[in-house]
Amino acid sequence: MSRLWKWLFIGLISFFLFACKQNKYPDPTFRYYVNDYADALMQYTERLITAQNAYLYEEYGDIQIVYATFLVEDASEIDKYDRVELFEQWAPGNKETDMGFLVILFIHEYEEDGITFQEILEVQMEPGYGLEEYLTPTEMNIMRDEYLLSDTHYGIIDMKLMQFQYELSNMLYEKVYGEPPIDYDMEEFYDDLMSAPYVQEDTGNTSLLGMLLSILSLNFLGSSFGGSWGVVIILVLLGFGGGFTFIRFKGGGGRSGGRGI
Known part of the structure; x- marks a missing residue:
């Protein structure tokens, strides 16, 4: 059993080193x-x-x-x-x-x-x-x-x-x-x-409250306050202001076209 854990540990370390590289x-x-x-x-x-x-x-x-x-x-x-x-x-x-x-x-x-x-x-x-x-x-x-x-x-x-x-x-x-x-x-x-x-921002983990606020601002408040600019204002004030944990965005998995400048 100890040998199995040893090899699992070595494999895990190798994976992280490879990922970082x-x-x-x-x-x-x-x-x-x-x-x-x-x-x-x-x-x-x-x-x-x-x-x-x-x-x-x-x-x-x-x-x-x-x-x-x-x-x-x-x-x-x-x-x-x-x-x-x-x-x-x-x-x-x-x-x-x-x-x-x-x-x-x-x-x-x-x-x-x-x-x-x-x-x-x-x-x-x-x-x-x-x-x-x-x-x-x-x-x-x-x-x-x-x-x-x-x-x-x-x-x-x-x-x-x-x-x-x-x-x-x-x-x-x-x-x-x-x-x-x-x-x-x-x-x-x-x-x-x-x-x-x-504004002091929390760059840590996503909070449930912050996520719910962003969802509400996108789906409900945006249509109530003048479309896209209403959403932008709400996101700036709520999603990116003090007092709420910042939502960490990420990419959607797209690929490069290779025809840039």
């Missing part, structure tokens, strides 16, 4: 939809994008838009990252329809007069197989250059990413589901960004 990149954060490893975004931006993209996936069941930021010293470090491999590891999108979408922002830090600044050095995107007919490489390149790599919004990364998020969401809502675009105001977003308080 297989993951070349870090696992997604508790938000899943926004993985800010470069610490380039403000909390309000992360929470708002997470709420919007969680609603999109939970309501329609297909598209999962996921963002990641990585800090790099120069362009040569970007070669260490493979967007297809990262997509396969995080697996955004429903595995039946393969409509995941991964956006990677490579962030560079520099100093001026003793102050540290951040800028977007490069952006890569990878759609799932199911999104290839709705989002072409040409469209992705145009959106990347216009919203993320341009000199707009005084170089504020939160502003650039949020406008990209709005435009991308509107494009997919219209093309995939025939839904009208949602109006947005970047000046209003900036005011909210600057005034939003920091």
Whole structure:
């Protein structure tokens, strides 16, 4: 019996070592939809994008838009990252329809007069197989250059990413589901960004209360408070605020299309 336990223990250790070795990149954060490893975004931006993209996936069941930021010293470090491999590891999108979408922002830090600044050095995107007919490489390149790599919004990364998020969401809502675009105001977003308080978040295990609140907000409160934006507001206030354990989101098991930029 002792020998059996010995071999079971060895097998278990080998399994965990193999599993750890297989993951070349870090696992997604508790938000899943926004993985800010470069610490380039403000909390309000992360929470708002997470709420919007969680609603999109939970309501329609297909598209999962996921963002990641990585800090790099120069362009040569970007070669260490493979967007297809990262997509396969995080697996955004429903595995039946393969409509995941991964956006990677490579962030560079520099100093001026003793102050540290951040800028977007490069952006890569990878759609799932199911999104290839709705989002072409040409469209992705145009959106990347216009919203993320341009000199707009005084170089504020939160502003650039949020406008990209709005435009991308509107494009997919219209093309995939025939839904009208949602109006947005970047000046209003900036005011909210600057005034939003920091909220202490519990990144631990999912609580039953938090899960029930999210289900109710998606299925009942959203229709009572003006559709998608009502749901977004409720998710931000209830699902992502203090006092409730944060719901840990995850990928739906989608596959990469291999035609990203």
